[in-house]
Amino acid sequence: MFRYYLKLGLLSLRRNPILSGLMVVAIATGIGACMTIVNIDYVMSGNPIPHRSELLYYVQLDNWDPNEAARGVNDPPPQVTYIDGTALIAAKNARRQVLSYPTTRIIQPEEDGQLPFLVDSRSTTADFFPMFDTPFLYGSGWDSTADDNHEYAVVINKEINERLFAGQDSVGRLILMNGDRYRISGVLDTWEPTPKFYDVNNRAFGKAEEVYFPFSVSIDKELTSEGNTNCWKAPAGNGFESFLTSECVWMQLWVELHNAGERQEYMAFLDAYVESQKLLGRFPRPVNNRLNDVMDWMQHEEVVEDDVQVLLGLAVLFLVVCLLNTIGLLLAKIMRRSGDISLRRALGASRKAIFSQYIVEAGIIGLAGGVLGIAMTWLGLQGIRGLYGDFDFITRLVTMDWVMIFVAIGLAILSALGAALYPTWRACGIQPASQLSTL
Amino acid sequence: MELGPIWRALIRNKSSYILIALQIAATMALMVNAVSIIQERTRMMSRSSGTDEANIFQIYSMSFDPAQDYQAMVAADLDAIRGFPGVANAVVTNSLPLRQGGWSQDLKTEPGTDNEGSGVAIYFVDEHGVDTFGLNLVAGRNFEVTDVSWFDPDAGPRWPGLVIITEAMATELFPDARPADTVGKTAYIDNDIPVTIIGVLEKMQAPWKDWAGVERSMLVPMKRGDGFARYVIRAEPGYRDELIPQIEQMLAERDTGRVVDGAATMTEIRANAYLEDSAMIKLLVFIVSLLTAITSLGIVGLASFSVARRTKQIGTRRALGAPKAAILRYFMLENFLISSVGVVSGAVIAVGLNMWMVQRFNLTPISWYIIPVAMIALWLVGQCAVYGPARRASLVSPAIATRSV
Numbered sequence: 116m117f118r119y120y121l122k123l124g125l126l127s128l129r130r131n132p133i134l135s136g137l138m139v140v141a142i143a144t145g146i147g148a149c150m151t152i153v154n155i156d157y158v159m160s161g162n163p164i165p166h167r168s169e170l171l172y173y174v175q176l177d178n179w180d181p182n183e184a185a186r187g188v189n190d191p192p193p194q195v196t197y198i199d200g201t202a203l204i205a206a207k208n209a210r211r212q213v214l215s216y217p218t219t220r221i222i223q224p225e226e227d228g229q230l231p232f233l234v235d236s237r238s239t240t241a242d243f244f245p246m247f248d249t250p251f252l253y254g255s256g257w258d259s260t261a262d263d264n265h266e267y268a269v270v271i272n273k274e275i276n277e278r279l280f281a282g283q284d285s286v287g288r289l290i291l292m293n294g295d296r297y298r299i300s301g302v303l304d305t306w307e308p309t310p311k312f313y314d315v316n317n318r319a320f321g322k323a324e325e326v327y328f329p330f331s332v333s334i335d336k337e338l339t340s341e342g343n344t345n346c347w348k349a350p351a352g353n354g355f356e357s358f359l360t361s362e363c364v365w366m367q368l369w370v371e372l373h374n375a376g377e378r379q380e381y382m383a384f385l386d387a388y389v390e391s392q393k394l395l396g397r398f399p400r401p402v403n404n405r406l407n408d409v410m411d412w413m414q415h416e417e418v419v420e421d422d423v424q425v426l427l428g429l430a431v432l433f434l435v436v437c438l439l440n441t442i443g444l445l446l447a448k449i450m451r452r453s454g455d456i457s458l459r460r461a462l463g464a465s466r467k468a469i470f471s472q473y474i475v476e477a478g479i480i481g482l483a484g485g486v487l488g489i490a491m492t493w494l495g496l497q498g499i500r501g502l503y504g505d506f507d508f509i510t511r512l513v514t515m516d517w518v519m520i521f522v523a524i525g526l527a528i529l530s531a532l533g534a535a536l537y538p539t540w541r542a543c544g545i546q547p548a549s550q551l552s553t554l
Numbered sequence: 555m556e557l558g559p560i561w562r563a564l565i566r567n568k569s570s571y572i573l574i575a576l577q578i579a580a581t582m583a584l585m586v587n588a589v590s591i592i593q594e595r596t597r598m599m600s601r602s603s604g605t606d607e608a609n610i611f612q613i614y615s616m617s618f619d620p621a622q623d624y625q626a627m628v629a630a631d632l633d634a635i636r637g638f639p640g641v642a643n644a645v646v647t648n649s650l651p652l653r654q655g656g657w658s659q660d661l662k663t664e665p666g667t668d669n670e671g672s673g674v675a676i677y678f679v680d681e682h683g684v685d686t687f688g689l690n691l692v693a694g695r696n697f698e699v700t701d702v703s704w705f706d707p708d709a710g711p712r713w714p715g716l717v718i719i720t721e722a723m724a725t726e727l728f729p730d731a732r733p734a735d736t737v738g739k740t741a742y743i744d745n746d747i748p749v750t751i752i753g754v755l756e757k758m759q760a761p762w763k764d765w766a767g768v769e770r771s772m773l774v775p776m777k778r779g780d781g782f783a784r785y786v787i788r789a790e791p792g793y794r795d796e797l798i799p800q801i802e803q804m805l806a807e808r809d810t811g812r813v814v815d816g817a818a819t820m821t822e823i824r825a826n827a828y829l830e831d832s833a834m835i836k837l838l839v840f841i842v843s844l845l846t847a848i849t850s851l852g853i854v855g856l857a858s859f860s861v862a863r864r865t866k867q868i869g870t871r872r873a874l875g876a877p878k879a880a881i882l883r884y885f886m887l888e889n890f891l892i893s894s895v896g897v898v899s900g901a902v903i904a905v906g907l908n909m910w911m912v913q914r915f916n917l918t919p920i921s922w923y924i925i926p927v928a929m930i931a932l933w934l935v936g937q938c939a940v941y942g943p944a945r946r947a948s949l950v951s952p953a954i955a956t957r958s959v
Contacts, residue, residue, distance in 0.1 A: 134855050141852070182668065182670075230813075233813055293618040294619060348667075353707045353709075353712055355707070421916070422834055424915065425917070432583065432584045432907075433841060436577055436584065436845055439580065440577055442573055443577060443856055444852060444856060446569060450859075499833075502833040502836055541569065
């Protein structure tokens with residue numbers, strides 16, 4: 116029977132090719148628009164480090180102005196000061212801890228012919244690599260004794276290794292940066308966490324840094340942050356030393372804690388630390404420390420752009436319009452055949468038979484729309500990429516993974532059924548004799 | 555006239571018409587909100603930065619040679635750039651409008667820590683700053699050579715005692731005074747360091763386009779930075795594009811202990827700053843056009859069905875003496891009624907949606923006139939869409955009525 120209905124359905128669709136085409140295209144466009152934005156929203160709000168996101172906590176301390184919160188009603192500043200960052204790192208009260216900030220360096224290739232070039236770098240303590248589980252092509256990160264001894268160690272990424280060493284294993288070799296030689300301890304494989312969770316305050320969808328070197332060396336070189344620096348009161352003096360002891364926040368502190376107990380203990384430790392600092396005349400505000408794991412922190416910092424959410428709302432509305440369009444047309448089409456239907460009913464066809472026949476016809480439209488919709492989603496993502504030019508972050512936002520393809524298929528089926536059910540149900544409601552008299 | 559019978563016919567067959575009315579309503583809601591966002595973004599993008607955008611570009615120099623005499627290098631660079639044929643003027647500074655990164659701080663009218671200040675964007679410049687950026691000094695005077703100093707990290711003042719501010723900042727600090735009258739007044743930076751306002755600029759935007767205080771800027775006569783110099787250069791009209799590679803090369807050759815990079819025209823900096831907004835505008839225009847197309851095709855489709863289904867009745871009416879125009883009018887009016895239900899409910903949904911978005915995303919509320927304009931637009935779209943099928947209906951021959959199925 117199904118095959119017969121399929122034949123009937125196709126026949127009926129072919130009778131109005133333009134209209135059938137319109138219905139398919141309407142569903143496809145709706146799904147395409149909706150899925151394009153859903154996909155971008157999904158990537159933006161994705162978990163950049165799924166297997167460790169619940170073990171990593173971002174630390175906020177409230178060292179801000181007694182008269183005014185750093186942000187919002189009572190939100191602590193989004194970064195920490197040098198004094199607090201280094202004190203908490205030195206206490207080693209978590210399983211691991213990392214303190215880092217973005218910098219810029221100039222690499223001076225020592226092969227002849229290559230010109231010096233700028234790289235984005237990150238000044239960080241050693242735990243960065245194991246905590247964030249960065250993939251290594253060769254070697255590994257430096258160990259914490261290198262931090263303590265202010266060693267000139269460096270981790271470079273794949274592209275830099277390609278550029279300087281033609282992709283060979285360069286572990287142990289030296290590179291010249293701003294007049295100093297650093298020993299390569301490891302070469303990172305491709306690593307682009309999206310969003311760049313470990314530093315969302317400085318471009319949440321920016322590229323990961325190309326070069327990493329010890330925090331202690333960076334401080335010796337008196338490097339300030341290439342990202343945001345915020346101060347609620349001016350440093351006591353002009354020099355770098357005064358800046359380090361100031362209340363300016365400019366670095367990010369992450370700690371690794373494995374369970375609720377550890378989290379609680381660490382929170383108690385933070386509170387005690389702030390109380391001890393209060394005795395020294397710092398931290399004029401009430402104790403207000405925060406520990407957020409990766410996903411809570413992404414949510415708190417609202418890394419998903421407002422524009423994307425506005426577009427998401429509009430895209431859903433768009434899909435609704437497209438579905439209404441198709442439902443209206445299908446309904447009109449089916450009602451036009453009221454005569455046929457009531458004749459069939461009068462000749463003994465059950466409601467179930469009528470339902471099956473028309474749900475197959477409507478289903479064909481829905482299915483075709485769904486399949487075409489997935490293609491439209493791909494087109495839509497390409498279009499978005501075109502709009503933003505070749506900015507690197509956009510290429511990461513417009514990739515579609517399997518989850519999204521399944522969501523698209525699901526949405527297509529749901530839309531198709533949604534569009535098909537009402538007209539079919541109405542068809543079943545046609546009384547056997549109602550239309551015969553007009554013939 | 556015929557509204558009564560048309561309306562009663564609509565009511566009898568209501569579900570398809572309700573669907574199309576709903577579709578028009580949703581289209582209207584989306585259209586109104588999209589247009590409102592487009593308006594808001596266009597308004598933002600059309601703001602002037604106050605600078606001579608067509609002729610300005612930046613280049614930066616980053617030193618890596620620890621032995622270099624940075625201040626001497628900058629002085630010599632500036633002399634060389636200013637003497638370059640085709641260059642109107644040049645300055646070393648920390649940022650420029652629309653760059654999306656810079657320095658801001660609070661200024662206060664009274665010293666102390668308990669009172670609130672107003673944030674202001676800070677541009678460090680020398681006596682060439684005003685001319686290089688192409689700013690319009692409306693009151694007071696520009697900096698003189700003797701006002702400008704190098705920031706000294708070991709000793710010396712953190713802030714020189716003189717500043718030039720924009721009119722918007724002058725009004726922010728002294729709401730009761732005319733901007734020009736704030737020349738000579740004192741403000742406080744870092745809570746208690748006094749600075750005297752010596753000049754007022756008509757306009758110069760802060761580097762952050764989304765900041766509420768984007769019109770509040772301040773020029774400070776100081777050169778800063780150790781190793782990193784951002785040169786802003788104003789070319790004579792028509793020379794900008796050819797100058798960029800020439801100056802890059804000249805700077806790179808003058809001193810090899812550095813990297814010369816970051817060349818960008820003000821036009822590029824603007825495009826970059828508003829990249830998301832212009833993408834949003836294009837996306838919304840696309841969505842609205844597509845949606846209008848789909849809705850009008852839906853109207854065409856539905857009207858065609860309705861005409862086809864009533865072919866016999868139309869033939870009967872024609873046979874009974876109704877002129878073609880009456881048939882045409884019937885379908886046009888029918889569509890007008892459906893559209894009216896659609897646009898009126900659409901207006902309600904649009905306002906509701908907008909209220910939610912204003913609250914959730916800080917958007918600007920819609921301007922009232924968008925609603926009637928959208929209503930008229932959708933009415934017109936409906937009438938155009940239905941015209942084809944309605945005309946076909948009017949061409950149905952009276953003889954059809956006599957034929958049976």
